[in-house]
């Protein structure tokens with residue numbers, strides 16, 4: 001079953017390249033992932049196609065106005081039902097693998113990209129069902145965050161990754177960081193690939209990988225072991 005993602009943005013160009021190469025392009029070519037960008041200005045009235053205005057109460061920074069966003073969302077909702085309307089914003093819930101997994105099981109998503117000081121609170125109250133941040137830092141706009149979400153979700157869709165077990169062994173998929181990996185040559189600048197990986201004993205290899213994953217997680221991200 002394919003996933004459709006509609007992205008509302010004033011900068012569709014920013015989303016083009018990240019979603020048009022490698023695994024994302026393959027997902028789209030196979031019709032497993034359908035991404036559409038919508039230029040918010042096309043839904044703005046007036047000659048200047050303005051989508052922002054000064055904020056009530058004063059202060060620096062513009063706010064994205066209600067009407068163009070409402071027009072665009074209404075137009076999309078008249079065509080199909082959406083599982084989630086996601087607003088990407090630094091004050092949202094922190095995006096993680098669990099949320100990516102959940103979104104990958106849906107069929108139709110809208111992602112709203114904010115700019116300036118963000119969007120009018122009433123749009124959040126009226127339409128938005130999920131508010132997502134991709135980390136504790138501020139980007140200039142939501143587009144790069146949207147691209148991150150589409151990539152993380154798109155690669156989980158069944159049939160997208162060539163090796164169907166590959167996504168299951170990623171860092172974070174089992175709550176642990178991934179173990180170290182090696183490829184040829186077996187010796188490089190006097191550094192040898194661990195003997196166990198060359199042993200052909202799959203049980204020992206699995207044990208080694210689990211141990212290394214735990215060790216790496218303990219050293220780098222002990223918080224992952226505490227949160228469960």
Ligand code: 6GU
Nearest residue numbers: 088089134137139141145
């Ligand atoms: Cl979703 N948007 C922006 N503008 N900045 C962010 C973010 C999102 N997540 C982290 N920083």
